[in-house]
Amino acid sequence: MELEQRRSDFEKRGLRVAALMYDPVETIRAFAERKGITYPLLSDPESEVIRAFGILNTNIPRKSKAYGIPFPGTYIIDENGVVRAKFFEEDHRERYTASSILVRYFRDDAGRAVKTVETKHLKLTASASDAVVHPGSRITLVLKVELKPKMHVYAPGVAGGYIPVAWEIPQTGAWVALAAGYPESRTLHLEAIDETLPVFEGTFRLTRDVVFGQRTELAPVVRDGRITVKGSFRYQACDDKMCYPPQTLPLEWSFAVEDLEK
């Protein structure tokens, strides 16, 4: 399981990991052996802990075998028992990967599926939290932009005919690309033309999540066990003297896909 593979990345930050489910201990023991899980798996057969946390799935009828399951999700809890972050998906078939949590919460750019593009204005490094995805995986894509000296680009929302940065990922039937997160921009005052504009300078980092579809949605776009997410990055760079023509750089992230057979 993916959490097993990434547990050292949490442990080096002083966090240990555990998972809880409503199955009896025998089932959990067999599951741990089958999947090679060494971190603690906790058995909650009466759903006492699930209820104490307030996440019992009350849509399931009492007489169903599934009654007692939680709404699935992950908490990051500090040493005092206080929740610092939580990652819950509404659709139980969708799941944040442990790697995605590491990228989003710890800004760990372990960086898989890395591709670099360089122009005379900037260097762009595209990476992803995961190299391997499953149906329903929610992963994080990262774009690191390193502007060359004296260069700036415009933040979304800039007025006056300037072209803001735009990270496009066309939606397809195989995944949903969620909105990109941009950092705080800096306000630049251009004396010569008396304009005040929101810009990015130096190095900045954008992230956005992609949620992959279910098996039937992925199958049409998988080639040789791999899936490629394509997008583009548009920008207009200016330095202290002039503005350069806008550029659109093609981007792609390539993943191995597992669990396609039922």
Added chain:
Amino acid sequence: MRTDWIVFWAAAALAAGLAWAQSRPRLHALPKTDEGVKTGPAIGEKIPAFQAVDQHGRRRSFEDLRGPRGLVLMFVRSADW
């Protein structure tokens, strides 16, 4: 008069809740069993005390599960299916 306000705020809360649920694009409809997802303690809130038996038959609690900076606790639907 008071009930009018209660109805108004209940309707507004429901609309906001529905808007949140539909605000992110989806490829497929939300399964009925996933409606009204509850996510438990809020950020900044303390988790409840708990105990549970692990795969080795040992009784565990938060204090012996956590590392020096805390614990990543994942609630999974089932090990079996």
